[in-house]
Amino acid sequence: MNDWLYWITTGATIIAGFVITCGLAQTTVYLLQLLLAAMALSSRPPVARATLLWRRYSDVAPxxxxxxxxxxEEMNVVESVRSLLSLEYPAYEVIVVNDGSRDATLDRLKEAYQLRLVTRPYEEALSHAPxxxxxxxxxxxxLFVVDKDNGGKADAQNAGINxxxxxxxxxxxxxxxLEPDALLRAVHPFVDxxxxxxxxxxxxRIANGSExxxxxxxxxxxxxKLLPLLQIVEYLRAFLMTRLAWSRINTLMLVSGAFGIFRRREAVEVGGFTKGSMGEDLDFIVKLHRHMRDNDRDYRIEFIPExxxxxxxxxxxxxxxxxxSRWQRGSLEVFFRYRSMLFNPRYGRIGFLGFGHIFLVDVIGPVIEVLGYILMxxxxxxxxLALDYLLAFTALVFTYGVFISVMSLILEEVELRRFPRARDLVILTGAAVxxxxxxxxxxxxxRxxxxxxxxxGGSEWGQMTRKGFAKQTK
Structure with a gap:
């Protein structure tokens, strides 16, 4: 009986130590990201006005x-396209790819923008549904609208690239x-x-509640509503801390599929977006990193907060x-598809820091955290388990969680200041806690x-029900 108690106690101590070690590792990474993000913001020049950007880039913007x-997307597509057609940018076209929608997406576009069939030759550089x-x-x-058979988001993106x-x-x-000057601001690394x-x-950023x-x-x-309010804090932490930090050391592993600019040549070289992928945006950036590293080419993948x-x-x-759940499946899918890059010296900081972060946060992170909540x-x-260990774990999880969230909100106020009312900042601080x-x-x-x-082996995306921009003010 004493032997069993000894082994149970020893096993519990090892598990507790492992959980706390992983928690400390995640906390160290978050603090490093916070420091790098603060350094990046402090070294950035003052945010230029849109009129100045137009004068600077109107003749050189690609x-x-x-x-x-x-x-x-019948609820939002007309408003979204309207915003894109009003962007402040000298030379661009909008290519909406209707990926076999079962609702009135195409009909709404036809009615709103008086669409007509045309013949437009294009290069079949990437494969996609007909x-x-x-x-x-x-x-x-x-404005152009491509109507195609359903093939998934990555497939539709490949058709648009073609x-x-x-x-x-x-x-x-x-x-x-997009905000009117978003494209002008995002394109400047390609110019510089x-x-x-x-x-x-x-x-x-989250538009729920805004007019x-x-x-x-x-x-x-x-x-x-509380749920989108909590997501605002999440997004602030993800963009103004994590991505700004990794961009600072050229280790950015994700450019959001909701808004990213890419050079077409490299996109075609890596075969475009991986069809059927749950995390096509993460997959695409990892492919770009691997391709550029394998060919010993100097490159940059940047995040611009403005x-x-x-x-x-x-x-x-x-x-x-x-x-x-779908985001988690996508992260795991990408990690195991490119697992040979993990801690591989050939890929330098991408293999050690970038992929190591994915392993720590996305692969073992959910399991370790839930184990901590239940087992300890x-x-x-x-x-x-001694009370000291339990208190240390609890303090680590909650104190640092609140600290990181509040600091992300401070970064937002310093950099973007999209919330004009002091009352909003107070509410967001409460949400961060x-x-x-x-x-x-x-x-x-x-997760x-x-x-x-x-x-x-699940591959379904699930129905993403939306309210629509037209009703956001209610």
């Missing part, structure tokens, strides 16, 4: 094709709205360093849970669910 994959027809707008010579003719393409979700820059990402009119976010307001893209966030637990209190109740007590835990449940779905 043409850009805006590729908008759309599947069942194109049924290409439409041009009689109201704007910038039809595009510009040296750069910008991928934007059909449920998103045209040889090395191959991809640039901007900031994604949207004429294809623009006319009045920024916080959502009245260009802002507004999107609609899920307002129900069911929809949000499906989204987060249980071990303490059984008298196996609240998300660590319940929301973070249920997120881990969704574990995604891991289980990945293990079973």
């Amino acid at each position: 043409p850009v094709a805006l590729v908008v994959p759309a599947y069942n 194109i049924r027809g290409i439409y041009a707008s009689q109201l704007s010579n910038r 039809v595009s003719r510009a040296p750069l393409f910008c991928v934007i979700d059909a449920d998103s709205i 360093d045209p040889v090395r820059t191959i991809a640039v990402g901007g900031t994604i 949207v009119s004429g294809g623009r976010v006319s009045n920024v307001r916080l959502p009245r 260009p802002v893209c507004w999107t609609e966030a899920p307002e129900s637990l069911d929809v949000l849970g499906r989204q987060r 209190p249980a071990f303490w109740l059984l008298g196996i 609240l998300e660590n007590f319940g929301y973070r835990q249920i997120n881990n449940y969704w 574990l669910k995604g891991m289980w779905q990945y293990a079973r």
